[in-house]
Amino acid sequence: MAVYQDTLTQQTRGRGTHHITTAVEHIVRASGITTGTCHVFQHHTSASLLVTENADPDVRHDLETLIARMAPDGDPAYRHDMEGDDDMAAHARAMLTHNDLTVPVGQGRLILGTWQGLFLWEHRYAAQTRKLTITVQGE
Structure with a gap:
């Protein structure tokens, strides 16, 4: 079994979703692995990863609305607010979602559903630079 690992640096514009499928697929192609798995891990406690609808941006908008209800900014019960009203909320949102994900690889590409x-x-409100480690393994 072969293993290939690379790092992806993603600049964000602040709160919201940032499409990374193309960048991850580029790394999968560079790996030369045709059948296996691709693991994506992001190194931060105030961001997360998700597989979701990529056709209608309203889905991601609605997910933002839902998570804002679960972890609202500036809740007076929060003690951790050193970096502003979004500080603890960002950590809670990351904890409620995923820090990593694994996607199957077939024919040298990510195997995703039609709309994924x-x-x-x-x-976080402010733009950030986020580091991701992508590991592709297989044959």
């Missing part, structure tokens, strides 16, 4: 895409979900 990979997204980095930024939970």
